[in-house]
Structure formats: C-alpha cells, structure tokens
Amino acid sequence: MFFLEETIRNKGAVYPGNVLKVDSFLNHQIDVAALDRLGEEFARRFTGKSITKILTIEASGIAVACSAARCIGVPVVYAKKTHSKNIGMDVYSSRVFSYTHDKEYDIIVSAQFIGRDDRVLILDDFLALGNAVKGLIGICGQAGASIAGIGICIEKAFQHGGDELRKMGYDVQSLAVIEKMSDDGNIVFRTDEQG
C-alpha cells in the first residue's frame, strides 16, 4: 500500500455528499515531506515519457505539480480560473463544471507557455468526474501539444472520470484510487479489492 492511502485513512475525513477532506496535509495545510513523496512517485511512473511541461490548475494542483516538476526537471504551468487584467489576450481557454462548487468557470493558459512541441503531463490533486482534467486536455488540444499522461493524487473511481479518460486512451496514473466511501468514514481503495 502506497503511503498516501494510509495517510488518507489516518488523516482524511469523509463528509456527506462524497466529500473527502484531505486538507490537513494536501490542499489547505500542506505537509511538504508527504507532498515530495507524491512528486517523486509521479516522476517514477512517468519516467521515459519525454515530458517537457507539467500542466495543472489553480489552486490545489500547484503544490504537487511543483514537487513533480523538480524531480522531472521541467517547468510547471498552471491554468488560471478567472480572467485577470494581468494576463494577455492571447490565451487558450476551456469551460469547466465544478462538482465541488456546483458552478461553471473558465480556465485559461497564456498561449506563449504551451505549444505544439510540448509533451505535457497533466497533474491534479483530485479526479472525480474528470471535468477539470478534460478542460486541461482541451487547452493542450488548442495548443497542439501532445499529452504524455495524467497524474492524479486521489481518484474517486465511483465517479468514473478516471476510467472514462482511460477508455479515451490516456495513461492515467492515480496514486490512491477510492472505489467506495461511506458517510461513516469507511474508505475502500482499489488496492484493497486487489488484495
């Protein structure tokens, strides 16, 4: 069992509505030592994939993307969620529906930071329906960049986004895959079922 699963069991909290809070170590408070183990594991799983850039989405993907980028030796680009006056007009954009916040938002990436020569590793902290990742795939498509793989810290398999992306042919590597979660706090990982 990868340490992340044990950390989720020990420090995570399940709330009604399929909400898993891991904000004591991953996406509100950050345990940098644990973060770096996740970054190293992504680097290991995508060895030899000729990655030129890591693409993530603000805010909670940034920390793990930087850890993986340090190991792989490439820059991070993070998609921004709103159109600030600090970003130029020459951008790629996608519309994303957020299950967590129950609303749509736009994500944008400056065109100068992703191009047709890039082989992109998409990273994020969570994958549920896969909407954020699909938005990032759309941005890579607009840029003409190829996608080397998709790395996810925690996949909620019961919301099927990960398996949908795998069926589309993407190499999705999730460091913890949750098959079932119940409101009493019980969590079943894919590795539990595989014995």
Add this chain to the structure above:
Amino acid sequence: MFFLEETIRNKGAVYPGNVLKVDSFLNHQIDVAALDRLGEEFARRFTGKSITKILTIEASGIAVACSAARCIGVPVVYAKKTHSKNIGMDVYSSRVFSYTHDKEYDIIVSAQFIGRDDRVLILDDFLALGNAVKGLIGICGQAGASIAGIGICIEKAFQHGGDELRKMGYDVQSLAVIEKMSDDGNIVFRTDEQG
C-alpha cells in the same frame, strides 16, 4: 544584486497601470529551480525565528511557500479565497480588496490549522498596497498566533504597503524591491538607488 532582480529585468514585462508580469517564471509558468532559490533565501533571512508554520494565500503564493517550507521544515497553510463546501464552518476570515482584480473577496483559514502556539511566517509573491498581507495578519490575530515575519518575492515600494507594514513593526523581507516602474519597461530597484 540578487538573481531575482536580474530575472525580472530579463523576463518580466511592464504594462500600463503599474502591472508587472512575471508569469513566465513565477506565477503562471513556474521555473522550479528559480523558485527554490527564492525559498532558500527566505529560509536564510528568517533563520533562528522559531517559525512553526508558513501562511500564504491561494493561488500564486503556494509555490514559493512550499519551497521555503521545505528548507525551514514546517507545514504550509494557504488561505482560500472562496467558501467552498469542502471547508468546515470553524474558520478565521478576513476581507481583502484586490487592486489587481478591483474587487473585494474573503479569505478563510480553518481554525484547526493555526493556533496560539504558532509562530507564523507570512509569504506571498507580490506586495503592493499590502491588502492581502493585512488580511493574513488579521487571520493570525484571530488565531492568537504570533507573526515571525513577512517574506515577499516582489515588493512594489511605490505603492507603500511594505513600508507601512515595517512602520507597524513587522520584519518585512522582500527579495526584490521596485522603487519605480515606467510604461516603457524601465524598472528601478531599491538596490540600484543604494548603488
């Protein structure tokens, strides 16, 4: 001259309205090697300050906060900008006016992640009017935590937030301090004036 000033001159871009874009290496695309030099410099400047936690604000403060936290050996906590259903009700909050986006927003931190025993290093990428930092100071006040110092990557001194905070008694360490910026791209750093 610290490398950051040279990087700002070489890779930054000045836009009308006192906008300095450093999104090719700091806050949209991230050069992780440069980021780590910033983190190391913060660790050096705040050596011996008994820091227990680094506090920043999403999204653009997260990367540099994680780099510094790795060197100092403490966790990062980042304040969130909206009230998501994934965060509990027991939070500290401040209202912040964003000069960049010309609007007010709330920042929140879960009460469980900052307490009266904490000595907090506040870190952020930019300091202009100082509104975001004042919001984070407010959160530390609500938590009863003490503030060990304030670390900033790029301070726009002509907007006076940094000197205001210094007058309030805070140890503000900015790695690049811009005294003047003109629309033709000319940048004068505090170290230029000190000869």
